[in-house]
Amino acid sequence: MSQRNTQVTNQPTPATDDCPLPEVLALIGGKWSAQVLVELGEGPRRFTQLERAITGISRRMLTVSLRDLERNGLVTRTVYPDSPPRVEYATTSLIEDIREPLEALTNWARLAAPAITAARRAYDSSADSPR
Amino acid sequence: MSQRNTQVTNQPTPATDDCPLPEVLALIGGKWSAQVLVELGEGPRRFTQLERAITGISRRMLTVSLRDLERNGLVTRTVYPDSPPRVEYATTSLIEDIREPLEALTNWARLAAPAITAARRAYDSSADSPR
């Protein structure tokens, strides 16, 4: 008898339950995943290409991010039996449909950045003491 | 040389590429922020309203999320000097412009969910042998 949860949520359906937005953000919300996707959006890239394009990323985190994206079907990994070894990463068709929303978000970020900075400053100086 | 530095922002911010997508995701990429925004998108809400609408959130995390969103100028907090105390949260105009991209992402999530699940299953079963 696997009883779920002893919570008293007898409400029908909370509006946020069927909202998969947090799950999307979990997919690409990692520190580097978004940048990897953006870079791969330009076209297929090799490992070291990505490593050099994304400032500050380590080999490990690049690997982890790529594996994660690959696991979720967002990028493909193709190994060419060359010497030296050559591996190419590319976005899948799954990505195509979020390119535009993602670009919209990026665009929004550029426009909203000043306001956000101002809001932060105002909040930080009024809420409590600096330092 | 190829210094394309036109801004006077001498902040110690991590000078990533000129792609602010990661920063957007940092704004709303928390576990609950997105759901709070979605809920507030329906209209102004009180604290306990939010707490009950968002299944699984704790008081602390709701407070933290709201404070964070408020600090970044994405939501407002209005205290009415009533008894019992009454506090209302609402989205700011900053949010208006990302409502649509966010909804697009949500929509994409619904459509892509099966493919993602399948990709995960395939990856997990083919990557290597369990055990």
Add this chain to the structure above:
DNA sequence: CGGTATCCAGGGAGATACTG
């Protein structure tokens, strides 16, 4: 009602070293 304060577990992420 609308929060804070405190403690604690888990994992995201960095640094470093080694490998086919």
Add this chain to the structure above:
DNA sequence: CAGTATCTCCCTGGATACCG
């Protein structure tokens, strides 16, 4: 070139208790 393997740090987020 394209990764793994550890080890560690620290931040996020959960649980609980208390406060104005």
